[in-house]
Amino acid sequence: MKKYDVIIIGAATSGSFFARKMAEQGFSVKVIERLSQEKLGRRLDIFHICKKDFANFGLPIVEEGNPIHAFEFENGYTKSPYDNYPKLTKDRVVGMHMPEYIALMNQWASEKGAEFEYSASFEDFVYEDGKISGIKYRTFDKEKTVLGKVVVDCSGTTSAARKKLPKDYGVETFDISDEDKFYVILRYVKLLNKEDYLDGTTGYPYYKTWIAPQMDPQGAIIGIGACHSYEYAEGIYKDFEQTVKLPEHEITHYERGTTPYTRPPYSFVADNFIVSGDAACLTKPNNGEGVTSSMVQMEIATRILGEALRNNDTSKKALWSINKEYNQKQGADFASTRAILTKAVKATKDEFEYFFKKDIIFSEKFLNSVAEGPEIKMSVKDILKIVFGILGGVLTRKLSTATLKKLLEGLSLGNQLKKLYLDFPDSPSGYDAWIQKADAIWKKVGKMA
Ligand SMILES: Cc1cc2nc3c(=O)[nH]c(=O)nc-3n(C[C@H](O)[C@H](O)[C@H](O)COP(=O)(O)OP(=O)(O)OC[C@H]3O[C@@H](n4cnc5c(N)ncnc54)[C@H](O)[C@@H]3O)c2cc1C
The missing domain is CATH 3.30.9.10 (D-Amino Acid Oxidase, subunit A, domain 2)
Structure with missing residues (x-):
């Protein structure tokens, strides 16, 4: 039986991007997609990406006049609960029709040799000597098996493959509740x-x-x-x-x-396995958008996987630096922002109004930094400004001491997470101790809900 270099579950934006980036390095790629080709991507009509991301990620460009292109705009305002204090961020954004753009991305990956099979639903992994060596999947009438050196889960929020992993395989199997x-x-x-x-x-x-x-x-x-x-x-x-x-x-x-709208699994990789896209919770902490934020991880993952395949070693250890590099580039900032926002959203409506008035958290600088990504540039001076703004709010009774506590806690936990993620272990040894520290901080952060 033919053994593919890479098998990808899910043929939407993440699966297509991963497929193209591997196929263009000369690897054999098989993508299976649960939906029929006609239904693929139809869960949404419009989605946005920043115009500069076409170039950043080498994506197929869609310009005005192309039927996939829906509209463009540049101004993004963020306003207070009572519709005041607009903060302006500027970035050219393109709105596109999702099903048609995914079809274009499928074609873009096929051009380099990636093979797509639609109406084909992942069922389970196949193992050899306890390590993933392929998948079982179902089409209309048949159960099929295909072998692959590496399986990549790009199945979206269902996380179909990640959740099927044995609990101790190396990537968390949580359901996105x-x-x-x-x-x-x-x-x-x-x-x-x-x-x-x-x-x-x-x-x-x-x-x-x-x-x-x-x-x-x-x-x-x-x-x-x-x-x-x-x-x-x-x-x-x-x-x-x-x-x-x-x-x-x-x-x-x-x-x-x-x-x-939650933190990603601590590790994206295990022996012969990678998770990405929504299945890896790679959405932006400020707005839940995930198309291009996932690509930050996938650019790293496809480069490192390419090296691993060329060296004939796709073990967890060989893929580990995907975690490390991602955390350096985006993961640490996203973790920190998630912690700050989780605490900030607990404030009351009037307190939010005060944040906007005094540029606390919702300042143009912070919002621009989050929007520009992947790195959030907040200096100690910026953080001190926020802290003094908060203290001023408490002294003038605009903010409760409970909110003060939450905000300061958010800033502190955000800072701790940033440091911890930047200090992600270089190899799987040391990971267990790292997880314990991360778990303890995330427990204090709590849930956004
Ligand atoms: C209303 C809304 C608006 C949004 N707007 C934006 C936006 O403007 N910009 C932005 O960046 N993000 C936006 N997002 C988020 C964005 O849609 C996702 O982050 C992104 O589309 C995730 O892509 P993905 O390929 O990882 O997952 P998905 O798009 O969910 O694709 C997963 C694919 O895997 C397939 N699949 C699932 N299970 C299996 C299986 N068992 N076997 C085989 N295939 C399977 C699915 O059929 C699907 O095609 C929005 C989200 C929502 C809900």
Whole structure:
């Protein structure tokens, strides 16, 4: 039986990107996808990426005039709960139709020789001497087996392959629970007054809502994301609608979906195995977007996997530096931001208003830094400014001492996580001790929900 160099589970943005990056290095790649080719990617119509990311990740470029291209904008405002103190971040963003862009990415990977099989659902791993050596999968009528030197899980929030790993195989097998994901509801609306037509997005972190352009220049997408359930998200949306005066609109249709909103597994690699994309919870801690933040990890992973395959050693040890490099490049900053935000979102509406007024956490500098990624550039001076702002809030009774405690704790835990992730072990030895430290800090951080 033919043995592929790489088998990938899932053919959406992550699976296609991984497939292309391996196939262009000359490796044989097989991608299986649960959905039919016609249904692939249809869970969402529009998604955004920063325009510069086409070049950053060498992605197929889609420009105005191409039917996949929906719209572009540059201005991103972030506002307080009572619709005040807009903070502006500038970055050219492109909105694209997801199913069509995924089809283009599939073709882009196929051009280099990656083989795609649709309507093919991962069932389990195949092992040889206790190590992964392929997969079993199901098509309409058959159970099939395919062998591969390495299996890569890009199956999205279902984490189909990661969750099937034996508990002690080396990558955590947790389910992305209701508390660990965002239930996102998008209202596609028609704006009734010309003066309300949009030139960018406006986000309201207190409610985790946003108003963004869509392909119809006379329309908008009003979105909300919340943990627990769609019903819970709708409850928060009611408060948002009652407090912020939304432009007059008519809803044309809804879209719903979930995105991981929790920390990634501590290790992405095990013997002959890598996890990426939403299956690895690589979404941005500030907004749950994950298409290009996953690519930061995949660029590293595909380069290191290429070397490992050329050396004929795809053991956990040989793939380990994927963890290390990712944490240096993005993981440490994401972990730190997640801790800070988890504590900051516990504040009350009026306290959030004060944060915006005084540039605490939600300052243009912090927001720009998070938006630009992968590195969040916050100096000690910036952090001190936040701390003094918080103390000022407590003295003038704008912030409660409970919130003061939470914010300072968030900053401190964020700092500890950043240091710990930057100090990720160079090899699997030392990992157990590292996990114990990480577990202790994450326990104090708690859940966003
Ligand atoms: C409403 C909403 C809006 C969003 N907007 C943005 C945005 O604007 N920008 C952005 O960057 N991110 C956005 N995100 C997040 C983004 O959609 C994800 O981070 C990203 O699409 C994840 O890509 P992925 O390839 O890892 O996973 P997915 O897109 O989920 O793909 C996984 C693939 O694996 C397949 N699969 C699953 N199980 C199996 C199996 N057993 N066997 C074989 N195949 C399987 C699935 O069918 C699917 O095709 C949004 C999310 C939501 C919910």
